[in-house]
Amino acid sequence: MNYLTNEKLVIVGAGGMIGSNMVQTALTLGLTPNICLYDIYEPGVHGVFDEMEQCAFPGANLSYTVDPAEAFTGAKYIISSGGAPRKEGMTREDLLKGNCKIAADFGENIKKYCPDVKHVVVIFNPADVTALTALIHSGLKPNQLTSLAALDSTRLQQALAHEFGVQQDKVTGAHTYGGHGEQMAVFASQVKVDGKPLSEMGLSAERWEEIKHHTVQGGSNIIKLRGRSSFQSPAYNAVKMIEAAMGGEKFTLPAGCYVNDEKLGFKNVMMAMPTTIDATGVHYSEPTGTPEEMASLQASYEHLCKMREEIISLDIVPAVADWKKDNANL
Structure with a gap:
């Protein structure tokens, strides 16, 4: 089997449903034979x-x-789903405190053990x-770390295709x-069918509002239908993001990326933007939309x-002025 690279890929949270699907997807797509499965739950x-x-899988070298x-240690690519899952009745934001503490430890592990990692994808909520x-905790350059955002766009795409x-x-x-999250901005002006x-x-207008609501509540709908949060779709999209970072097919759906842009007026946040991920990392461009969309x-x-x-007030990250420490x- 021909693989895209032989470099080490770490799947964090590999014992869970998203993580296990990511391992299988990465091998099925032939990303790398060298995959380390990491989780705190041994069984x-x-x-x-x-x-x-x-x-x-032919040639697979799993650990x-x-x-x-x-x-x-030695990781060149990482995807982390290593947070608590969302349950029925919860918003992504309800997971904030516990999962951000996990994210801080995750970043410190990167800084300590693999500071020369090439790209990291974070997918556990609130992503x-x-x-x-x-x-902030990893010390990486902003173009080296992305978060999952494409799933909202593919849900919108699905709803319009069905419509x-x-x-x-x-x-x-x-x-x-x-x-x-619940406050995502759903754009219609660039859509073509x-x-x-x-x-x-x-x-x-009424039907569009229903479609928007269905898109925003897409994760909640999966929980109601399946009794658990999404796992196949986030796993696939996350692996496609890391595939692009490895030099494979470019990833052009929106990705969460660090934005600190005086011109756009967005400062010191991770947010979904028009992006491209390739072997040089993630690159964003300015969103275009109607005045109503831009206000959203x-x-x-x-x-x-x-x-x-809120995470600054919880001492999970320092004040913005101290991030460079x-x-x-940043």
């Missing part, structure tokens, strides 16, 4: 390791551990703030920006700032 990660070996030093926490009875990839430009602008498709994005940014201030790249 779970041991079981996933056994199952993956029993898949008999598993509950020791962060063993897991992170914008856990990723920001990890970035108009077209294949899902015929819906383009269906993107959400800002936060990966089989090449035709959404504005010409006869979609009523501004509101989402302000919500992210409030969550940032932990990470000289």
